Amino acid sequence: MSDKYQSFTQSAIGKVLVKNLGLPSPAKLERYAAGAPLVKGTVLVGGRGRLAESLDGLLGELDATSTDTAAAGARFKGLVFDATGLTSTSDLVALQEFFTPVMRSLENNPRVVVIGTPPEQLTGRERVAQRALEGFTRSLGKEIGKGGTVQLVYVAKGFEGSLLSTLAFLLSPKSAYVSGQVVRIGTKNASPAAEQVDPKKPLTGKVALVTGAARGIGEEIAKVLQRDGATVVGLDIPPSEDDLKKVTPDYITADITAEDAPGKIASYLEEKFGGVDIVVHNAGVTLDKKLANQKADRFGTVLEINISAPERITAKLLEQNLIRPNGRIIGVSSIAGIAGNLGQTSYGASKAAVIGFVDSLAEELPDGITINAVAPGFIITQMTAAVPFATREVGQRLNAMSQGGLPVDVAETIAWYASPASTAVNGNVVRVCGQMMLGA
Numbered sequence: 001m002s003d004k005y006q007s008f009t010q011s012a013i014g015k016v017l018v019k020n021l022g023l024p025s026p027a028k029l030e031r032y033a034a035g036a037p038l039v040k041g042t043v044l045v046g047g048r049g050r051l052a053e054s055l056d057g058l059l060g061e062l063d064a065t066s067t068d069t070a071a072a073g074a075r076f077k078g079l080v081f082d083a084t085g086l087t088s089t090s091d092l093v094a095l096q097e098f099f100t101p102v103m104r105s106l107e108n109n110p111r112v113v114v115i116g117t118p119p120e121q122l123t124g125r126e127r128v129a130q131r132a133l134e135g136f137t138r139s140l141g142k143e144i145g146k147g148g149t150v151q152l153v154y155v156a157k158g159f160e161g162s163l164l165s166t167l168a169f170l171l172s173p174k175s176a177y178v179s180g181q182v183v184r185i186g187t188k189n190a191s192p193a194a195e196q197v198d199p200k201k202p203l204t205g206k207v208a209l210v211t212g213a214a215r216g217i218g219e220e221i222a223k224v225l226q227r228d229g230a231t232v233v234g235l236d237i238p239p240s241e242d243d244l245k246k247v248t249p250d251y252i253t254a255d256i257t258a259e260d261a262p263g264k265i266a267s268y269l270e271e272k273f274g275g276v277d278i279v280v281h282n283a284g285v286t287l288d289k290k291l292a293n294q295k296a297d298r299f300g301t302v303l304e305i306n307i308s309a310p311e312r313i314t315a316k317l318l319e320q321n322l323i324r325p326n327g328r329i330i331g332v333s334s335i336a337g338i339a340g341n342l343g344q345t346s347y348g349a350s351k352a353a354v355i356g357f358v359d360s361l362a363e364e365l366p367d368g369i370t371i372n373a374v375a376p377g378f379i380i381t382q383m384t385a386a387v388p389f390a391t392r393e394v395g396q397r398l399n400a401m402s403q404g405g406l407p408v409d410v411a412e413t414i415a416w417y418a419s420p421a422s423t424a425v426n427g428n429v430v431r432v433c434g435q436m437m438l439g440a
């Protein structure tokens with residue numbers, strides 16, 4: 001399941017054609033290798049605001065070399081700008097003054113993070129200025145090139161010390177296919193980060209349930225959570241048992257829509273582990289048809305698998321107090337749930353409902369339990385390999401990185417939410433889409 005166009009653009013003849021015909025030229029994206037440093041290179045820090053004092057310490061914990069001066073000839077892997085001190089739109093020119101001189105001094109796969117204050121917590125001119133940061137970062141994401149990413153992180157007041165797991169994700173190759181995103185820290189009833197973790201093995205001692213773990217994105221989520229130290233309980237339908245047991249020795253075979261599935265899952269987790277720390281609702285299906293040709297059973301099946309079953313399983317686990325304090329619930333939405341897609345009224349509704357599920361639970365979960373979701377764009381899996389060539393090409397190229405993502409890109413985003421240090425990350429929906437042109 002490789003991207004043949006991307007391989008072609010890296011051949012001698014491909015390079016000539018790309019240059020002369022102005023064809024999209026997908027950069028090679030670096031992925032994280034277990035045990036490697038999170039940031040390989042220097043991070044330039046700019047701006048003056050609430051984060052100024054804590055940023056150097058945070059970057060030090062990531063083993064990143066940081067500096068606040070751009071010496072002549074220096075190259076940068078990352079740029080972090082604390083914009084929390086910008087209190088009116090006339091201050092925004094500070095962004096241009098910091099970024100313009102260094103935009104040509106970036107290494108390959110550079111990482112840019114702008115930090116602001118959630119506008120909804122502000123009033124007047126400061127609110128207007130902070131809202132402007134979204135347009136700035138989303139535009140920079142579309143022009144940075146070289147496989148670079150640009151994000152905006154809104155940090156609520158009082159949460160300055162809760163940024164470590166988020167910077168570890170956004171400044172490292174783990175966020176290879178995440179760009180143009182707005183992350184909120186410390187909003188929606190979140191608690192400040194409490195547990196200290198080893199950034200290289202943050203999930204040591206944690207138990208994670210991953211549904212749909214036998215193949216595709218779910219299999220990769222299981223592997224990444226295991227790499228980070230978790231014990232993974234995989235779940236998939238009975239015909240997938242052979243594949244599932246290769247992923248993890250701890251597994252449940254069930255159709256999540258079966259009436260007894262929530263009870264079966266709860267009993268397994270209780271008896272074997274006394275509870276669960278991380279629940280990833282990844283199992284999902286598409287049964288595409290234009291609405292004019294749709295049948296009630298197919299429409300209903302998509303909704304049952306993609307959202308009603310995750311709702312019932314979550315309710316059961318919460319009711320029986322099986323999700324431990326500082327636990328994590330993670331949904332898998334889709335770009336189709338944000339932008340809509342032809343033939344996908346059922347799928348789009350189910351994936352928008354995953355976002356609704358995050359919104360509805362984020363304010364009411366007890367004991368530091370959080371809920372967040374990922375919304376993948378075009379990810380190269382068996383599901384998308386079946387898409388006809390022309391549609392697949394459009395899906396793969398219509399994003400700022402001119403390529404599809406890999407299952408590992410979704411898995412790494414989920415591992416960031418799952419970290420015990422991400423307690424302040426609650427109620428977010430982050431797209432893993434290479435900044436796709438579709439939707440917001």
Ligand code: NAD
Binds near residue numbers: 212214236380
């Ligand atoms: P996939 O079809 O390769 O894997 C889905 C897994 O879920 C399979 O192992 C399947 O057996 C399991 N499953 C399906 N119905 C089930 C049920 N009723 N009970 C238990 N298990 C069940 O799909 P994928 O591409 O890996 O997608 C994983 C998730 O990511 C899905 O929720 C999908 O909607 C979402 N997603 C995928 C993409 C993409 O580009 N591949 C894009 C956006 C969202």
